[in-house]
Amino acid sequence: MSNPLHKKHDFIERSILSALAFLKDATLSEEYANRKGFLQSLDPRFKTISFLAFLVTAVSLKSAILISPLYVLCLILALLSRIPLRNFLLRTLFFIPLFSLFIVLPTLFSVVTPGEPLWSFHISGINAIITRPGLDGAVLFVLRVATSVSLVVLLSVTTRHSELLKVLRLFGVPQLFVLTVSMCYRYLYLFATMVENIFTAVKSRVGVVSHQRHGQNVVAWNIANTWNRTTQMSEEVYMAMLSRGYTGEPRLLSKFNATPKDWLWLLSAVVICAFLLYKGYSL
Amino acid sequence: MSDIIFEVKDVHYSYLGKFPALCGVDMTIRSGEKIAVIGANGTGKSTLLQLLDGLIFPDRGTVTAFGERLLEHSEVYEKAAHRFRQRVGLVFQNADIQLFCPSVREDIAFGPLQFGVAEGEVNRRILEVADVLDIQHLLERVPHQLSIGEKRRVAIASVLAIDPDVYLFDEPTAGLDPLTVRHIIDFIVNANQRGKTIITATHDLHIIGEIADTVYVFGRNKSIVRGGSSESILNDRSLLESNNLIHIHRHHHDGREHVHQHLPLEPHD
Ligand SMILES: Nc1ncnc2c1ncn2[C@@H]1O[C@H](COP(=O)(O)OP(=O)(O)OP(=O)(O)O)[C@@H](O)[C@H]1O
Ligand SMILES: [Mg+2]
Numbered sequence: 001m002s003n004p005l006h007k008k009h010d011f012i013e014r015s016i017l018s019a020l021a022f023l024k025d026a027t028l029s030e031e032y033a034n035r036k037g038f039l040q041s042l043d044p045r046f047k048t049i050s051f052l053a054f055l056v057t058a059v060s061l062k063s064a065i066l067i068s069p070l071y072v073l074c075l076i077l078a079l080l081s082r083i084p085l086r087n088f089l090l091r092t093l094f095f096i097p098l099f100s101l102f103i104v105l106p107t108l109f110s111v112v113t114p115g116e117p118l119w120s121f122h123i124s125g126i127n128a129i130i131t132r133p134g135l136d137g138a139v140l141f142v143l144r145v146a147t148s149v150s151l152v153v154l155l156s157v158t159t160r161h162s163e164l165l166k167v168l169r170l171f172g173v174p175q176l177f178v179l180t181v182s183m184c185y186r187y188l189y190l191f192a193t194m195v196e197n198i199f200t201a202v203k204s205r206v207g208v209v210s211h212q213r214h215g216q217n218v219v220a221w222n223i224a225n226t227w228n229r230t231t232q233m234s235e236e237v238y239m240a241m242l243s244r245g246y247t248g249e250p251r252l253l254s255k256f257n258a259t260p261k262d263w264l265w266l267l268s269a270v271v272i273c274a275f276l277l278y279k280g281y282s283l
Numbered sequence: 284m285s286d287i288i289f290e291v292k293d294v295h296y297s298y299l300g301k302f303p304a305l306c307g308v309d310m311t312i313r314s315g316e317k318i319a320v321i322g323a324n325g326t327g328k329s330t331l332l333q334l335l336d337g338l339i340f341p342d343r344g345t346v347t348a349f350g351e352r353l354l355e356h357s358e359v360y361e362k363a364a365h366r367f368r369q370r371v372g373l374v375f376q377n378a379d380i381q382l383f384c385p386s387v388r389e390d391i392a393f394g395p396l397q398f399g400v401a402e403g404e405v406n407r408r409i410l411e412v413a414d415v416l417d418i419q420h421l422l423e424r425v426p427h428q429l430s431i432g433e434k435r436r437v438a439i440a441s442v443l444a445i446d447p448d449v450y451l452f453d454e455p456t457a458g459l460d461p462l463t464v465r466h467i468i469d470f471i472v473n474a475n476q477r478g479k480t481i482i483t484a485t486h487d488l489h490i491i492g493e494i495a496d497t498v499y500v501f502g503r504n505k506s507i508v509r510g511g512s513s514e515s516i517l518n519d520r521s522l523l524e525s526n527n528l529i530h531i532h533r534h535h536h537d538g539r540e541h542v543h544q545h546l547p548l549e550p551h552d
Contacts, residue, residue, distance in 0.1 A: 233379075237383050239380075241393075244397060244442070
């Protein structure tokens with residue numbers, strides 16, 4: 001049908017579904033964490049600490065030349081951990097820095113960052129000049145964001161989320177909180193699946209969601225229903241926990257195994273950070 | 284008598300005070316018995332198992348376990364609760380609810396850890412139950428991303444790791460392929476031979492002969508219509524028929540349509 005309203009609907013529907021699929025894939029799948037690669041083989045505690053050190057270093061360095069080795073390191077680690085470079089670059093370079101670019105863009109121009117003009121042009125009567133310090137600042141900023149994002153993505157993609165949660169617990173976060181987070185995460189997955197199912201169910205019942213009003217009603221009813229289902233489910237989950245001896249303070253497995261390789265890795269990480277920070281300080 | 288495990292007397296239960304789920308149930312379960320509770324959907328089977336597991340409490344009537352009455356807020360119960368939970372394990376109808384840990388390994392470990400079992404022993408048990416239920420390859424997976432049959436095995440493993448004296452199974456074979464059903468039946472029979480008491484809720488008549496010596500039939504009035512040995516119940520066609528427990532087949536034979544019912548023990552024709 002050539003009804004523009006339909007087209008719009010189709011578009012929104014497809015975007016929602018693909019956004020959901022992306023969310024599930026990006027945050028909930030543990031595909032890369034299960035591969036056998038370098039970062040996957042490290043003890044999650046050591047990995048987390050070393051990545052925190054890199055992150056702090058990347059954020060505090062004030063020179064693009066010094067940050068770039070860290071970024072290169074990320075790419076090498078991604079390769080060693082069997083993450084396809086294209087996929088990795090897509091996740092980091094494309095998605096998140098896109099937002100930061102909006103913040104950086106204004107600082108390029110002389111109004112915000114005055115200095116030696118590099119290149120000027122006219123947009124609808126306004127004289128815009130890109131300045132040298134402006135560009136340098138932008139490069140530094142983008143590189144810093146790209147590196148930080150790469151580090152976070154690397155850590156989260158190569159570590160099973162259950163292990164990340166365990167590390168949280170080791171760093172002094174209360175067990176109950178950790179368990180709550182892990183259950184929220186579970187509900188998130190369930191929720192995403194439910195929304196997908198509801199979408200399909202509504203479609204199969206109303207054909208194409210042609211009758212907008214009706215479609216909306218069904219969706220609204222389903223959202224309420226989903227809410228009820230989740231609250232009832234959490235009660236039942238609580239019963240399941242009780243049934244297996246839960247008394248208020250859950251006890252969970254805590255075993256991690258650190259090997260000499262982990263210590264070696266941590267040492268190298270510390271040396272790299274210290275060197276970069278020293279260079280940055282003496283510059 | 285000391286070998287009585289559960290004594291259920293005139294139990295009534297309703298959800299939110301208005302949806303009756305059990306109306307006057309009596310039963311006595313002894314140590315080492317194999318019991319099946321059968322009935323159509325909504326006849327209160329799951330409710331009964333949750334009462335037996337001390338998760339909900341009757342509005343009227345009493346449930347006594349190991350000689351002590353199960354009560355929600357009694358000090359005796361609070362103290363005995365931990366011990367009770369170690370002795371009775373429930374495999375929920377909905378495995379999604381039963382599995383709440385971030386990985387299969389941790390889900391299996393959850394029960395034993397709550398009972399203060401040392402980590403070394405817990406790790407040993409994880410490997411042992413994973414071997415029994417053939418889920419070694421799933422240990423690092425996220426439970427809610429498994430298939431229904433895999434989830435069911437993990438749910439059973441998580442209870443097996445506690446090593447209770449009494450197993451309560453709620454629809455252990457619903458929605459599973461024949462081979463997995465076979466494994467689960469074998470598991471139940473095996474556990475019973477090791478002296479475990481087994482109580483299974485199901486509406487699958489085909490498995491009853493193997494998993495139960497005594498069968499209770501729940502009716503639409505949400506109470507026990509009949510209890511007896513599994514043969515006597517399975518041979519009572521009119522009882523099963525009037526309780527929605529018999530398949531009715533309709534198919535064509537030489538161009539003539541024909542309808543017949545069948546009992547689990549009869550072959551299809
Ligand atoms: N959470 C609930 N809130 C309200 N009513 C409920 C709830 N759970 C069960 N019921 C009602 O209690 C009755 C018994 O339910 P129960 O789940 O025990 O049946 P069941 O025999 O296990 O059924 P099925 O074979 O479908 O699992 C049903 O009529 C049902 O509608
Ligand atoms: Mg049920």
